[in-house]
Amino acid sequence: MHTNIQTRRPDSRLPDKLALILAIALLVLITAILYRQIKTLEKSSELVSNSIMVDKEINRLFSQFDLMESGEFRAGILKDSSLDRSFAERKLENDKSLENLKALTQGMPGFHGYLTAITLLKDSLHTNLSDLENELTFSPLGATTKEYIQRSTLILAKLRNLKFQLLAHNENLLRQRMAKYKKHTFLTPMTSVLLALFSMGVFGIAYLVLRRQKNKIQSSETLLANIVQSTDNIMNYYEPIFDPHGKVVDFKVIFANVCNRDYLDLEPAELTGKPVSEVFPFLLENNELGRMIACYNENETIDFDRQVTVKGEMVWFHTFIRPMEDGVLEVVRNNTREFNDKENLLKLNEKLEIQNFILTEAKRMASIGSFISLPKKEELQFSDNLYRILDCKPGEFEPSYQALRNFIHPDDLDEFEGSVPFKMSKGDKRDYYFRINSKKGKLKHLRSKNRKIKISGKTLFIGIIQDISDRIQAENNLRLKNLELNRSNIELDSFNRVASHDLQEPLRKIQMFLSRIDESEKAKLSNKGREYMDRTNRIAARMQSLIKNLLAYAQIGSKHDDFASVDLAEVLNKVQEDYSEQIREAGAKLLYQNLPTVQGVFFQLEQLFGNLVSNALKYRNPENVPEIVLKAEKIPGRHIPGDFIKPANYYYKIVVSDNGIGFDDRQSQMIFELFQRLKPMDGHPGTGIGLAICKKIVENHHGFIQATGNLGKGSTFIIYLPL
């Protein structure tokens, strides 16, 4: 999972940089200006000293001229031969001095003219003096000498004049230079001070700016740290650990916030400095470490969901890994609730889809259609199934009441009109029944139910329409069946009458006549005749009991309105009384205790237990003292063996067991069938109706009867009667 998160860069602080560059440039400029100022000052002082040197050189040159002249004069006066050397020396010095002066004044204005004139005068002086010397050597002081001297004096005067002019010029220049120097000596310190002050100002501002910057950074760092610590996300910063080949193999925890404790139960301080593979071993499970390494290497941001078991609980984490500077930042959010919510929502949605599917199918199965109607408007929506009920294709026509009206059976139009929601008034009924003639011309019976619902403030009418044709059909069929049943019941009743009266009548008369013969004519019969008489009597008696039992069987009605609380102990008392003779005769024991009170008909229950007791006496084992034992207990319906519906929750289980001849257990079902006899007629008189009557009585009491037999040992009848 990669999200499009742009890599953020730190803010470029352009104004700061510009200010810094400006400050540096300013300082460089200031330094340059200062340097130039000093240089100018230096040059100015050099010029002053140069002017002073020129002054000195001029004075030396002219003093040499004076010295030369005076030396010449002295030599002329003293006739000193040493003059030669002195003159030559002086001449050389003189030239040298002039050269110096020339060199010194090189490039200085106004000097050149003076110096050229001086050179010319010097040369003529030298010549003059040289000539004078020669004159002096060869002749004493003469006129020519005087002339030379005069000429020299003249030259010297000119030279002196030049000297003064030159000095004045030089002094003028010096004065200018001095003024300039003075100006510079005044300007330079001033500039220096100003520049120093300015620099201090720049530094001061820079310091203030930096300090503010630092404070800002500091406070934003504190804020950031607070955020990082107070967020409910895990925020960890890792730096890579390299193997000897420079490959990233793991990460080291550089920073871990407190959320590690909250979510993972790990102490942040203990995490710091340790490899992630050691402190978060689950990173190795899904190769998440590999993904982190890839994320670092490729400078890509990744995020993914994963489940982690913390303190035995499954927790979902959304992890977000972003390469940052020299490491990776991991932000982990606990989204267990969202995840669960999402999952629940998905499950809910799934459930809803299933429910919807069930509803649609149920509507189809139950032939239920529906429409939605806006109140006071003819706007309608028909469900697909409503169209199907009309034998139309879904959406075959525009839904409207008018369109629906066209299908309604003419006799039911009023009923239909009443069911139109927007015509409904408050007290109206909400259930309607009308017939339609479908598109295929089929008559259908519809039931309609209207409901008003409010959905997000809007009132809607929902109409549920069910095709109840099948039910109506079934009801009609049932009614016909009921009529038939009633008829056959009446027939059965008359059959009962026939059985009770018309069948019994002839038999009774036969018996009457037999008794007449028995009484008055028996003596006249032969032995054989008497035997036949006895047999006829027995057959007639058997026939009578058959009819009686059959009648009793038929008369166990399905009417339950005569049900009352019947104490089975009382029933058994009655049975014992009824059969006291037979019991005494057989020497049997009838044992019962703790019998419950049940809902039922006394005489039927009497017949039931009477039949069972009578059966037990009839099929007793001659080798034993007959013992009939009744026991009762309360059991849950589900404990009754056998696969049939047990409507009641609890039943009384009444067990009637005897130690008679028993029966083959395989016949335990057959035993309750009408006219079924398990024993041969001889020695065991019976009609085969007794147990069938028992079964019918028990069933009439909503109970069950079961029998188990053990040939030669006894039989057990189990009766379950609902509480």
Add this chain to the structure above:
Amino acid sequence: MKMLIPNTGEHVLRIALADDDRDDRQFFKEAIEELSIRTTLQMFLDGQKLMDYLNTPGVHLPDLIFLDLNMPVKNGMQCLKEIRANRAFNQISIAIYSTSSSELDIEDTFVNGANIYLNKPNNFAKLRESISKVLQINWQYHTSNLNRDNFLLRL
């Protein structure tokens, strides 16, 4: 109601029997004849004939009527109702004499004013005994103590 004193030479008990069955009429007659009680017996083939006789002006009304329930033309129940509806007949005791042992019939006849109910037995000796018992009943005493339990004659 007139007190009947059985077995006295003075009184002849007038008995009527309404039964459509020839055999039953014969058994009844023979049984009565075998009893040592002085009686006169009139027999009718159906309910209508009985009622016609009873409604004949100046007729000597019977003391006791044995009434079969299942009869053609007019059945025993109708006769019972008619007799009990007529004040002129309120001295007559009525014994239902029927094959039916249906609770419904017993209940109905009791409610409609019959005095005793006996089932037609299947043995002549029993019949004789039953009739004898009925004839010996002190009706005044019996009627004042009549209830559903002693309504049906048991031997």
